[in-house]
Amino acid sequence: MMNNTRRGRLLAAVAVGALAFSAAACGSDEPATPAAEGSGAASAPAEKVEITLQTFGGGENFAYDDAVAAWNSSHPNIQVKYVNLTDRFEDTYLPQVLQWLEAGSGAGDVIAMDEGAMGLMAARPQYFADLSQYGLDSRKADFPEYKWNTGVNKDGKLFALGTDIGGMAMCYRTDLFKQAGLPTERDAVSALWPDWNAYFETGKKFKAALPKVGFVDGANTVYNSVLAQEAGKNGGQVYFDQNQTLIVDKNPGVKAAFDYVQKLSEGGLTAKLRSWTEEWNTAMQKGGFATMGCPSWMLGVISGTSGDANKGNWDVAAVPGGSGNWGGSWLMVPSQSKHPKEAAEVLNYLTGKEGQVAAFKEGGNFPSSLPAQQDPAVADAKNPYFNDAPSGPIFSASVAQLSPVFFGEKHAQVKAAVEEVLVGADQGSVKWADAWTRFVEEGVKAAG
């Protein structure tokens, strides 16, 4: 869910200690190299300019402290003031930023935006600077198609560049797999589920051995993984087509993902949990379920929630079907900025290789920038909490084949509404027989 995405990211960051693992896990001992963006230094203005950078997330969620410090030390005339406004994106950050945009003042020179709100922003291009004016359209080759396209609106205006990306892997409990007589070694586990059908069959085997434990936590993560893969087969459309027409009932990808979740749930494979609840946290600690869909930031959530007692019990395997994404953010320059040119330079730096690698080292945010993904600090990253799982290669593989996805203006609202029906059906407040009708109805209402 959208909400989950944000809270996930926030939790990921709240688990500061946990994320420190990822940072330490990069296996890189080199000190952060002071950034010297050639273009930035060369075109430094004569007067000193202060650029305000606004982000969201708890703890070190955006993890820009090191990146900003490096920039400030090499750019005396463009000083970045880094303000992490709040740890709550959906409740606080987004309404606040929208009010600032409407009021014409208050927003920073560079602001961060979560995936769920990108469709909304794309429909309001008048509030954002055209980044291609500052030469940033040259960055296209640095990004996966999906990440790049989401920052371009339907008129071709480049208004945002990507920062991190969720990617998708499958986290699993080695201790529970062992009890169920399944392989525990990550390559063997990945081989258990080349596709979602095999994942379901593995779940049935698991359930036969351990009937009281859920095979997967709930409906959300699997639904979103399947949906991302299916959407790719349907022209990258999810709930809306490129004309902002609601296609929730017509998109075969949505139905396929829905049907798969129904199959899992009716097969008794889910623990019927809703993400980000106390129950879910407790189940994570006590081994209430054996697998869950894992974007890169989820590793920090798992290690932070499960605690030291479970270190080594969790491991990371490939996601069925090979690709997927959940979450990720973009940076943009509001047109109300008084220094859009300098702001664009800062944005260019932060979304570039150096900025993204620094954020990965500091907070574990997986880079969307392809050169950053190839950096040894990312590509060779291992996660000690997860038995030294090679998180770098796993996540870069999952985003490499990711198909571009289009977010409609009301994507976030529709997504929240329909996933509520899925959770309800999984937990029993909605009958599966009525669920699809209700799913479509709720989607239509939310699109309003």
Place this chain on the structure above:
Amino acid sequence: MSLHVDAGQRTRPVPSSPRRHARPPGPRRWLSWLDLRAAPYFFVSPYFILFAIFGIFPLVFTLWVSLHDWQLAGDKTFIGLENYTELLADDKFWNSVLNTVGIFVIATVPQLLLALLLANALNKKLRGRLVLRLSVLAPLVTSVVAVAVVFTQLYGRDYGLVNWVVGLFGGDPIHWQNAKWSSWIAIATMVDWRWTGYNAIIYLAAMQTIPKDLYEAAAIDGASPRRQFWGITVPLLKPTIIFTVIVSTIGGFTLFAEPVMFGAGLMTGGTTGQFQTVAMFIVKEGFRDFEYGYAAAAAWILFLLILITALINFVLVRGIGRSR
């Protein structure tokens, strides 16, 4: 000061009208007018100025917004009463009204009755009376969110204490969020845990103003303690009861933190809106879906609902003790 002067005027013999108008003209008269008539308004004005800025203006502005299709940082079109007509036909809105009223009733009625009985018990001569009185009030100083978080854990489906007890008696674990009745009960207990003591202390304070000789006279006439309670205490507490009922009505109709925390921080109030209150509905429309106009209309209807319900309650409660 002005009060004193006014009082002085009143005791004076009524002056004949010509003399009254024959005051000395000029700045002196103006000053005295300022002193007598304007100064009091000036002294009370800060409240009204603040109320105008933070009370009246938002109220009126909300009304203005509610007449528009008002998207945050988006289009704003005047659509008259369309939001209201749409809202009155929106079953999700009525669902939230039903939830709010339902939770209000099952929370407030037992709560006020219990508070009354508690106050009556605390009004007796007891050992350690002060400690008992303080402990009744203690839940009030805890944060609403803390209360809600702890209770939500108690009502947890898989690892909650309540379901553990249910299991001891051989019952199946209840998923408290899943049905209307169970979620309403869970939320009502949170509300009651926090507010029963507060109302009890208010009742207690009022009970202590009831003259003792009424009870003595009743006791001599042979009235049992129960009869004394219903025949003397409750009727004499009527103004206080009306106050608590109205405050509870306002609190109950704006119920927000408990159901939000109970529903994992979401504004949907359960997968099918089992416990979405009107306040949550407003926040969801305004700050999740960015339909400001629609949310503003809902806020105004909530305001009217509170007014109507408070009036109904006032009339109902005013009848207490009439027949006795």
